Amino acid sequence: xxxxxxxxxxxxxxxxxxxxxxxxxxxxxxxxxRWLDRQGWSRRIPLLPALVFIIILTQIxxxxxxxxxxxxxxxxxxxxxxxxxxxxxxxxxxxxxLRSSVFFTIVLTVTVVIVSLLxxxxxxxxxxxxxxxxxxxxxxxxxAALLWKHAIYNxxxxxxxxxxxxxxxxxxxxxxxxxxxxxxxxxxxxxxxxMTLILLAGxxxxxxxxxxxxxxDGANAxxxxxxxxxxHMRRYLELGGxxxxxxxxxxxxxVFVMTAGSLGTANLPYTVYETLYSAQDYGLASAxxxxxxxxxxxxxxxxxxxxxxxxxxx
Amino acid sequence: MTTALAPTPTKTAQQRRRSSNRARxxxxxxxxxxAGIAAWAIGILFVFPVFYMILTSLHSEVNASTNPPxxxxxxTLQGYKEFFGASSGASPWPPLINSATASIISTILVIxxxxxxxxxxxxxxxxxxxxxxxxxxxxxxxPAVAGLLPLYIFAKYLGLLDNINYLLILYTAMNLPIxxxxxxxxxxxxxxxxxxxxxxxxxxxxxxxxxIIVPIISPGIAATALICFIxxxxxxxxxxTLTSVIAGTAPVFLTSFVTSQGLFLAxxxxxxxxxxxxxxxAGFAAQDKLVQGLSLGAVK
Numbered sequence: 187x188x189x190x191x192x193x194x195x196x197x198x199x200x201x202x203x204x205x206x207x208x209x210x211x212x213x214x215x216x217x218x219x220r221w222l223d224r225q226g227w228s229r230r231i232p233l234l235p236a237l238v239f240i241i242i243l244t245q246i247x248x249x250x251x252x253x254x255x256x257x258x259x260x261x262x263x264x265x266x267x268x269x270x271x272x273x274x275x276x277x278x279x280x281x282x283x284l285r286s287s288v289f290f291t292i293v294l295t296v297t298v299v300i301v302s303l304l305x306x307x308x309x310x311x312x313x314x315x316x317x318x319x320x321x322x323x324x325x326x327x328x329x330a331a332l333l334w335k336h337a338i339y340n341x342x343x344x345x346x347x348x349x350x351x352x353x354x355x356x357x358x359x360x361x362x363x364x365x366x367x368x369x370x371x372x373x374x375x376x377x378x379x380x381m382t383l384i385l386l387a388g389x390x391x392x393x394x395x396x397x398x399x400x401x402x403d404g405a406n407a408x409x410x411x412x413x414x415x416x417x418h419m420r421r422y423l424e425l426g427g428x429x430x431x432x433x434x435x436x437x438x439x440x441v442f443v444m445t446a447g448s449l450g451t452a453n454l455p456y457t458v459y460e461t462l463y464s465a466q467d468y469g470l471a472s473a474x475x476x477x478x479x480x481x482x483x484x485x486x487x488x489x490x491x492x493x494x495x496x497x498x499x500x
Numbered sequence: 501m502t503t504a505l506a507p508t509p510t511k512t513a514q515q516r517r518r519s520s521n522r523a524r525x526x527x528x529x530x531x532x533x534x535a536g537i538a539a540w541a542i543g544i545l546f547v548f549p550v551f552y553m554i555l556t557s558l559h560s561e562v563n564a565s566t567n568p569p570x571x572x573x574x575x576t577l578q579g580y581k582e583f584f585g586a587s588s589g590a591s592p593w594p595p596l597i598n599s600a601t602a603s604i605i606s607t608i609l610v611i612x613x614x615x616x617x618x619x620x621x622x623x624x625x626x627x628x629x630x631x632x633x634x635x636x637x638x639x640x641x642x643p644a645v646a647g648l649l650p651l652y653i654f655a656k657y658l659g660l661l662d663n664i665n666y667l668l669i670l671y672t673a674m675n676l677p678i679x680x681x682x683x684x685x686x687x688x689x690x691x692x693x694x695x696x697x698x699x700x701x702x703x704x705x706x707x708x709x710x711x712i713i714v715p716i717i718s719p720g721i722a723a724t725a726l727i728c729f730i731x732x733x734x735x736x737x738x739x740x741t742l743t744s745v746i747a748g749t750a751p752v753f754l755t756s757f758v759t760s761q762g763l764f765l766a767x768x769x770x771x772x773x774x775x776x777x778x779x780x781x782a783g784f785a786a787q788d789k790l791v792q793g794l795s796l797g798a799v800k
Binding site for chain 2: 226228229230231232233235236237239240243244245246247248250251254314315316317318319320321322323324325326327328329330332333334335336337338340342343344345347348349351352375378379380383384386387432435436438439442443446454455458459462463468471472474475476478479482483485486489490493494
């Protein structure tokens with residue numbers, strides 16, 4: 187991976203440096219000039235409502251979370267509120283249950299994303315099959331989790347054990363015996379359609395003239411696949427994997443419905459919810475929230491790079 | 501980054517579409533039967549739980565919970581009657597109405613805020629418009645739990661807990677980045693000449709938006725609205741934390757089915773079907789644009 191990406195990265199860095207040099211030559215208007223520029227404001231005004239709205243509702247709450255994460259604040263002990271403690275972070279990283287939730291968040295994200303990507307080897311699905319594949323994604327997540335919990339995994343009357351009865355197999359209690367796997371399978375079922383859609387869009391945007399030229403030159407299906415399709419699809423695979431990770435890291439509904447965080451299935455968002463709602467430990471909940479954000483930022487950094495290359499092409 | 505991003509002329513877009521059509525026909529020629537069968541098998545595997553959900557919702561409770569399952573049992577609407585409160589008395593209508601209120605109003609707000617923003621990012625772009633675009637994108641990557649606690653405390657002290665208006669404002673913020681990205685990609689497809697002609701005729705911003713932009717991108721607006729509607733309708737974490745009895749949404753109502761209550765499988769499946777129905781309709785209506793919304797406009 188490192189060797190293959192090194193070359194384009196260098197090229198990109200060079201291009202950036204060149205652009206910077208070009209920028210430096212132009213005289214840059216001073217801050218006050220830009221501030222008083224009426225034309226600039228007529229351009230900016232349509233953007234402002236959306237920008238101000240989003241800053242107030244996403245950035246400020248996050249800053250507050252950051253501040254509270256360094257506070258000793260439990261709603262059950264209002265007289266002990268104090269600022270300036272690292273205890274919450276110490277607790278996040280020493281609590282075994284929390285460590286397990288970090289671990290499960292990683293396992294969940296990685297398995298769901300990788301299996302969902304692998305299931306998309308059937309690139310040839312069209313029309314009805316494509317519609318079939320999209321359908322799971324159009325079930326409300328809570329409803330999907332309920333469906334799997336009661337109608338599919340239930341040990342007495344669930345579909346899986348019903349099929350096993352026909353085959354004369356055992357009757358396991360799926361959620362109790364394999365809690366993590368049960369949630370993973372449900373999420374794979376839910377997220378595969380999303381990957382399919384992204385990869386399908388990638389396949390359909392393959393350059394037609396290049397494929398035609400390969401056909402004229404007598405390239406066989408395998409050669410076309412390795413030399414044209416795969417290089418073209420790599421970015422779409424990256425995009426699907428990274429976007430999937432962003433969404434799966436935030437999974438809350440499935441854990442809440444299927445196990446309520448028991449049996450070692452509490453992931454980070456669920457743990458934050460529980461700390462906030464049941465334990466009322468605001469300081470600790472914030473520290474956990476910050477940890478989730480750090481995870482997301484790590485993924486997002488890669489995602490932004492992929493998105494910006496796709497963006498520059500269009 | 502700042503120079504290479506002029507709106508794409510429509511001619512190349514057309515060419516691209518034509519060549520991708522050719523690519524598709526080439527691909528299907530090389531596709532073989534085994535792959536076709538595999539695709540059908542996987543497709544059926546994925547759709548089957550949904551089919552089973554709808555089938556079970558139409559069975560009686562006794563037939564729904566047999567082992568092995570009785571697929572060919574007589575159909576009945578009893579499960580739906582139970583869901584709408586035939587014997588328990590708990591009506592799902594208030595949560596459904598709350599969900600509709602939150603989803604529809606937040607979607608309208610999102611569109612109203614996103615169109616001018618997209619205009620300022622593509623037609624007459626501000627100088628650092630790519631930075632603004634990526635700022636919107638980065639807020640989408642901030643997980644909901646990042647701001648959950650301050651939003652909860654804020655609501656608690658101002659008496660906004662269990663208030664549908666508070667929830668719908670948060671849904672607006674949640675969906676705004678997606679809408680801005682999608683809207684920008686639609687606006688960038690409009691030929692520049694149209695705006696020049698409008699400027700020559702003396703049309704101002706409002707007039708240009710009303711008479712040129714909105715009519716041309718109305719299919720795009722519809723797709724964006726459907727996607728924002730789906731996300732708002734599906735949301736559970738914020739709704740479950742910030743609402744309870746009065747302003748609880750449909751997903752919050754569904755959580756009352758988490759613990760099993762005797763024979764209730766048909767009722768659960770009916771509930772899941774009814775609550776998912778708006779999303780299924782919106783999703784199939786927006787099918788072509790779904791991926792564009794989910795990938796924040798990165799994939800067209």
